[in-house]
Structure formats: C-alpha cells, structure tokens
Amino acid sequence: MSTAVAGTAVAGAGDLGRKLARANRAKQVTAFALLAPALLLMLLAFVWPIGALLTNAVHAPEFRDAVPKLAAWMEGWDGEALPDEAGFALVAEEFGRAFRDRSLPRASTRLNYERGGMRSLAMKTGRGAPRLAAPYRESLVALDPAWGDIATWRAIANASTWLTPRFVLQALDLQRVPGGGIQAVPPENRVYLDRLQVTFTISIVVTLVCAAIGYPMAYVMAMAGPNRGRLLFLLVLLPFWISLLVRTAAWVVLLQKEGIVNGALLALGIIDEPQQLIFNRFGVYVAMVHILLPFLVLPLYSVMKSIPRDHVRAAASLGATPASAFVTVYFPQTVPGLGAGCLLVFILSIGFYITPALVGGSRDQMLSSLIAENALGTANWGLASALALVLLCCVAVVYPVFGRYAGAKNLRLG
C-alpha cells in the first residue's frame, strides 16, 4: 500500500501525461464507437453511391472494354483522314469477337450516344464479320457505306476513351465540334438548360412564396401563448404525418376542373367557367409550397422563439415605432432563421420530382424528372449522372452564397 502511494508521488510528468492520454483515448474510442454506425451509414448510403454516380457522369469504358485492341489503336489515329487498312482489319476482328462474346450490344449503345445510327451499324458489322475478308476496307464499305464516312470513325474514336466529357456537355446543351472545340447545340435542340431554368424558376418562386406565407405564420407561433402555440405547431407538423404522394394526390382532387376549389369559385360567381388550376405551373406551385412550408417555418420559429420579447420593448422604450422596432431590431435577428429556412426549401425544391410529375404539365417538369427518365427509362446512366452532377453543382454554388448573405451558419437550433 505504502509503496503504491510512494510510486504515485514520485511519478514524473511523463507518467501523468501518459495516464491522461490513456484516459482520453478510452473516451475517444467510446465516442468513435458511438459515432461509427452513423459514419458507416453515411459512407454506404451517401458518400459511396453519390461518388459512384458522379463517376458515371464522365466514366464510360463499355466500348473500350468490349473492343480493347481497336480502342488502343484509335488513340494513334489523327482524325484527319480515314484510317489505313490496319484500322479496318481491327474493326472486322474486334467487332466479330465482341459479337460472339455478347459484349457488343452494350458497347454499341455507348457508340450510339456519340452518333445516331451507330448501334445498328455496329451490330450489322459484328454479325457480318465472319464473312469479311481482306482487304477489309473495301469489304467493310461494301457491307455498309457508313464505314467510308469519317464521322463514323470519329464516333469510334470518341467512344474509345475511358473518360468522356460527352454526358456533362450534353447536360449543359453543349456539343463537341468535329476537330476539337465546344459549341452550344442549336436552340431547337436545347433540352437540359431549359429544364434547369424551369427548375430554378419554380424553386425560386416556391421559396419566395414559402417565405411570404411562412414568416407571419412563424411569427404568430412564436408570439402565441404556450397552449395556442402548441396547437399551431401541431398544425404545421400535421402534413408531415401524411404521405407526400397522398398530399399531392389530394391537390389533384381539390384543384381539378370538377374539384372543390373550382366549384366554390363558380358558386361565389368569381369565375364563369372552371379554370385550369392543375397540371400546369400554378398547380405545381400550390402543391410544392404546401409540402415545403414546414421546412421554412420550423427553423424560423426556433430562431424567433429565442428572441427575447424585451428586445422589441426595449426598442419601443428607446423611441422606435412598432414598425421601426420590427425592421431594426426584430427582423435582423430572424434573418439567420429565414435564411436557413429558405435555403432548405430552395435545395429541396431543386430536387423535387414526384410533385411536378403528378400535378404539373409537360412544360413544368423539373430537371430531376429528366434524371429519372434517363436512369430508369432509357438506362442512360452517364447522362443521368451528368444531370445529377449539374444539380449538385447548383446546390454547391447556392449554399455558400446563401450562407454568406443570410448567415445560415449562425442558425441556433432549439
């Protein structure tokens, strides 16, 4: 016993430091162990899939994997004139082999993105390869005159790389000019930028409308007594308990031509004939604002709740009229909450898919509907990923800008 005491007493600072480190290490291990499931989930469900998806936007090795020898040879081609006999020979050999081992269909899909009609050319060539004989140039052109067109070879060259900018360019309505350079696609072929613009317009309008409706709502909630405040809080949260799909469908019932709203307006004599309230932009706005309003109200409410009532009283005692007290004292303190709420609504709006799909017209579809169409409909994962990348970049730009001007980082939760 006495030895132990003496030991502790003479122990140097290093020993003590080690003990502290050991004690802290145990704490750190515990903390990490508690965090580990969440981190693992983040990694598996968030970082990895998004990373993989974004890789898809530029990584397209299907063609190269199917015809490796031809792809390697194409790297040496200058793109100025038709390749020599060696290139034609490789096409005959590689397409034939790829046809036999069934890797040609996928590769030809990739080719088809580069140039329309390439899929059928590739399949035709692969099928006909056993009957081809040297000189391959003549026999290939005989099989299909397209082999004599340099554009065919340029498409093969573009498809031969591991990485391709084509999907990202396409998502931005840009295209490569033969012989290098990038240009915008003709206006009549523009698809994606228009969708992006519609997406932004809808998101901005929804955010502004949410702010206009949500601010007074949060204010009343924050100012109400405990009982009324709880009731209002419940009313705001209530929509969260109902499926998004059901809520959206409910709007269809309400707003359709024979719906309640049109009926009421007709009965009141405000309109003479049923108005188109749904399957257009108006319907999208109504349904999206309804769904997203709580995301604006809740952060704003929590910030408003934390502003002492004395602040407005102090402003009044110092000579501020109620309006001036609101503008100079109350509102500036709610800006972080308003900013956070708007940011939340805006970012959620940008990615909205189901609601515009159900209550919008064809011109009100947002970018995410194109992502879904490409990913699930035409299985063009490259383009779907590139569109997702564009959306992600938009959010990445909006977030810091908002954060800077609205002070969202100052948001106090609770």
Next chain:
Amino acid sequence: MTEPLVSFRHVEKTYDGRVNVVQALNLDIARGEFLTLLGPSGSGKTTTLMMLAGFEAPTAGEIFLAGRSLASVPAHKRSMGMVFQNYALFPHMTVAENLAYPLRRRGMAKGAIAEALGRAVEMVKLGGLEARYPAQLSGGQQQRVAVARALIFQPDLVLMDEPLGALDKNLREQMQLELKHLHAQLGTTVVYVTHDQSEALTMSDRVAVFHEGMVQQLDTPDAMYERPANSFVANFIGENNALPGKVEGRDGDFCRVRLETGELVRATAVNTAADGRTLVSIRPERLRLWADDGAEAANRIAAKVVETIYFGDHIRLHAMAGAVPLMLKLPLGTAGFAPGQAIALACAPGHCRALDPAPDAVA
C-alpha cells in the same frame, strides 16, 4: 413635494379577470427622486413598472406624467429610458450602434450622435469597447451599456427592472453605488424595481414596499427599517423578532401588550387588530440583555438561551421566549451562555412596535 412627475391614480391591473395583480394604486413620484418598488415576486411591482413604461395598460385608473394622462400615449412616445432585467441589448448591433439607437430614432444629426456617444461612453467607463458586440462583453459591461443606452437620450424618467439581478454579489454592490452616483450626478428621476431589500435600502431616496398588489409602505429607507408600518414590512425588510400578544390598554402613542408568555410590555401602538391581537416587532439590535442595576426602565422579556453564534463583528444569540424564537446581536466579549440558561432581555418601548397579527407576516 412640488408637482409630482408621475402620479398613479386608483390604478388597477388584472390579467385573468379574477385577481388584481395591482390594486388601488396611488403613488406619486417626485421629479429627481430615486424611487424603488420593492417586493417579493408576484407582488405587482414589475406590473406597475410595465404600466408606467406603456407595455401594459391599466384595467382601471390612470397614470399621469407631468400632469398629462398617459392612457393614450404609446410606449415609444413616452420617452422613458428603460433598463431590462437581461439588458435587452440588441445582439446584432455593436455597443456604439446600441447606444446610438435611441438618438437615431429621434433623427438626431450624425455629429450630435457622435458627441453624445462620446459622453455616454465616458460616463459609464466603456471607452475602447464601442466596436464590440454585446456577446463579447462581460455581464458588468453589458449592464453599463444598457444603463448608458437608457440615459443617452436624456429622458425625464428612467425605469429599471431588476437590472442587477444577473450579476454576482461583488459586482452587484459595486454597480449599486455606480448607479446611485450616476443618479446623483444627472438628477434624472429613477424608478427601480427589485426584490432585494438591501439593494433598495442602499440606493433609494424612497422605497415603496409591494405585497399582494398593494403598496404596504412608502417611506425613506431608514424610516422603512426603523418604523415598519405593518408586520409584512417588518419581516420583509431586515431581520425581525415578532412576539404575539394582546393589547390590554392604550395610553397616547403607546399601548400595553400582554404577551403569550404572560409578560406585560409597553409598545408603540402602530397597527393592531380590532380584537386587540398583535405582533410586537423588535429589531435584533434593539434587543439587549437586562442590566440588573435597578435603573432599567425598559420592557423585560424572559427567555432561554438556545445557542450563541460567533459572527466576527458581533455575537448572535438565539433564544426562546416561550414558544417564540428570538434573535439578538450582542457586542463581542459578552460572556458565554450555556444552552438552556434562563436570561432576561430588555427593549425600550419606543423600539417595540405593536403591529398587525397578519398570519403570512410570520413566515
């Protein structure tokens, strides 16, 4: 008193329509005085202040400022500086912006604002902190900013709602003196709300003790302590010995009270019940040991020692007179007492005050 600056006339306030938190309030506040509204929580003192500031409206009666009714004057037109319990500094403004706020609301020119700002900063010793935000200041500094902000536009009246409540004891005592000196220097009328009786006694010209929505006594601090008007005030302000008894007869300002122990004492008749029941109030320092020299002319009260406690500057003696606990302060060097020892205590009739037997006053 010349014309009062503020007059409360029959002011009542109820929140729930059943209980008046302030009832039948008549109160005059003189120009230039430091008046403290003192009382336990829920006594109506803060409500009174809020009605004066214009944040609450009286349910009956009227408040006058310099002879003019305030009934239809909104808070922002009353021109009263107010210091709030948690200062209510605007967190998104710097010290300078906070101080300039009332001046800018009054449309004062930039140059004049800068000048007033300089004076205010100097007055409350905040030099060098103008560019800080409230969150970057200590509690005492925030307190000073709040006071300076309430004074900077030279209001006729400054209201303070427990402004020192959030400070620790040492700082609070220091700020009490600073506020008192500031008041003496500026001559502004101050209405101060607190539940801390020592704060009220230290700073005020007059103190109004609130209890159950009524002013129990309005007096100078010394009169409040020496001559409490009722048992509530006697108990609320300072320490008090309360001996229950019954009045047996009166002669002039005095009365004879038969204590429950059977002894007869002579006390100043202040406020006794109709049936004669009374509590005789004696301050601990007015109670002393009976001097057995035959010349003693005071009341004699028999008691038994419970314990003595050494306090450094005095000795505190706890004793029981029958079932009533007594406490008295003795000078150092007083001989030791054994617990249970019978002693006799003395108190001059002028310092024995026969007050109401209010049941809650004993608490």
